[in-house]
Amino acid sequence: MTEGFDARKFCEVVLDAAKSAGASYADVRIVSRESEGIDLRIGKVEGLNYGATLGFGVRVIVDGAWGFAASPKLTMDEGKAVAQEAVRIARASASAKRRDVKLAPVEPVEGSFDGDWKVDPFEVPLEEKIGVLRDADRLMRQNEKIRVTDCSMDFWKTSQVFASTDGSYIEQTKVESGAGIAATAINGNEVQKRSYPALGGDFAAAGYEFVESLKVIEHAEEIAREAVQLLDAPLCPSGEFTLILEGSMLALQVHESCGHPIELDRVFGMESSFAGTSFLTTEKLGSFAYGSEIINITADATIPSALGSFYYDDEGVPAQCVDIVKNGIFTGYLSSRETAAELGMPSGGAMRADGWDRIPLIRMTNINLLPGDWSFEELIEDTADGIYAATVKSWSIDDKRLNFQFGTEIAWEIKDGSLGRIFRNPTYNDMTPRFWNSCDAICNKDEWHVWGVPNCGKGEPMQIAHVGHGVAPARFRGVRMEAAR
């Protein structure tokens, strides 16, 4: 926030203006976010960007309908004007309403909460950060068939104030960090890429210590070698296979086939014209066999340092852990105060907005496939004939989140309990419930990791959320595969 700015007073002025104009409920968020991005490409730092954004958004209910207005000008007069604009917009909404908005109750909260980070990435010298990427780049390009390299680091520091007419006043600050490298080998018409630790990198609600823990330099030569090997690798065979998914690929699988369909606003049709709806309709709650008995999935916003964690959501609801699938049965949703009220439940605390000029939507927190009890070695040894596929390459799923196709950067043949030759261009295609019901083994907590996904898109206007997925490699039976070509 700017020096001398009295955030509490500003919030009081905004909320009073909204109430005076006729709002039965109002909240205001002031959001300040700094960002830094470094992109090193084929030995050259092509992107070195610093960003700063500061503004506020006001959300109101008037005559039983929503209105929202926002501005980057943090003055008392602008605060009043924006609150009045939000009320005017809500009145327009009320001209096309079917029923009044009702909100699940929430206890008012006063407090200030800081995330957990050790090394502020904005204090680490740029030369040091660029140096790490440069070393990784140099090692990847030692291999002459590597024609393109991409190395990146991204950092965010976000401070937010939330205040509502329910009596909450919550300050939260968090730091997020991440990095990734990728090597692309090209030979004529054949282009093959390998990424580490995942496509686009891995991210956490942590400081620079997380980037150091990724050890990108130590993995540079390995991914370069694999990218080159893929150029001459056989195409992935077609047919039905036993498929073991590596962690970052499984994280995306959870994201697309579980995370999005459990968003209760999608279920209620609010996203139907854009991203779509959900096959997980409310009559399935508590009875639908989403997966096999070993499938347990949670939405947990309380995991320390995970990218989808926070203290309070953007409606002032405390972060919590919600059971989504228990022993294979579908048991819960990601919800907001409004959508939870429709089911007569308390909010699950999943409302988040992408900055000050966006309205909160139901977003994933950390959607996690809980670990099983296999070591990775045991899982491979136990597989007589199958395919181990790693690292996201492409993804697509229908608008109810049933029919999906994912491509991975690489796959290994599994024969008689051992990893063998590699395949290029693998894709797999299935229907969500059949796929999760075919899961017969999940690796244990030693293999479990929360992958940070900083680019989950949803809504109009588009909002990008930072979410997480805790997973360990898992095995699926009878999955259709073919090579992309």
Added chain:
Amino acid sequence: MSFRWMGEDKILTALEKTLTFSPADQTEVTLSVGSWALTRFANSYIHQNMASESISARVRVVFGKKVAAAYADVAGEDGLKDLISRAVEMARHQDDNPDFVSLPEASDAQTTRQVPKTYSDATAECTAEHRASLVRAVIAESDRVSGSAAGSLATWAFEHAVANSLGIRSYYRSTAARLTTVITCPEGGFGYASASSVDLDNIDVHAVGREASETARASANPVEVEPGEYECVLSPYAVAEVINYFVHLGFWARAFQEGRSFVCGRIGEPIVGSNISIWDDGLDPRTLLRPFDAEGVAKKLVRIVDGGIASELLYDSYAAHRERKKSTGHAGSTNPIMSPGDATMDQMIATTERGLFVTRFHYTNVAHLMSASITGMTRDGTFLIEDGRITKPVKNMRFMQSLIEALANVEMIGRNLKLVNSTLAPAMKVKKWRFVSATEF
């Protein structure tokens, strides 16, 4: 929060003053200021309704071959001055980029082409009440088929300006309006329609509502058909997606220079059918107009595919300098246009023995880069064509298709172009399109 333009003089004067604060060899300042509003509806009521003012400034500084950038939501003198300082500090720690030559020069901003009016006051001044009334009109069309309407009506009004220390001074006002709707009928029918324009008054909201409603009614109770290769009639919504992928996977100079484009080694050669021509033109009055790009360079008409031949690439200044060429004004966005044919939709359907009609695609993604293969689903109105007529709605299908192959097998092209976001696309009939699986609805 009533809308008013800042004006060219005020904005460019502010940018010129900002340039004087910079100690860099070269400096570029860009500023976008304006407002946007969006009304979303679902289940036939407004559930999200918002408006915001917006300021976005970006500074790029160059010391020799060191380049760095900083951006922030600022427009005032102090804020822009701070932004210069931040970018300079970033550049101090930057490495040389041997491929960087220069920011664009003043002459790059010049154009002899006529620039159409890029904005509409009706769009800029649209109120929440007016947006609500237009949405109610769509809902009324949906009610006629007992449907449930969802969608959004969005408006934007922005001023964009770029100034750099080499003399670029570019400014334009822009507005845009877009209405999209998906209407759902009780028996599982879905229908989609959308319209975009610089001028909100040019959008016929009743027609958009009717189009989606009629498709929804016709697509109720869909049946399953076997995956496989089908003749395919694609609506302009689907064709726009095809064109966008085709252009973006193949014709960015940067990807071409790195060997990651399917036109590598094929410029000047036939790449698709001779009936296919695609160009990019930010000054075509039928599209959402953009007279210059993010570097202030005037948009040029780029003949991407000319009579089936891969012809020209899209350059920003960085990629252009690597080949000692001029930027085509493509730092950022595109406005692809496909040449129309002479067929009507009825003729395309009447000449199809057994095929599918696709209203639009959903969640498409690249499956294989060098064959320009994409995968995705059909959505919101997929129909079986038998013996020259649409006979029944079908459940949605997944496809995996090389766009190079598809555009080499286009049998008929529609005579009308439709603006889909920033793309002008006709309908077209493709000899074969590969569907690989089906879904449940």
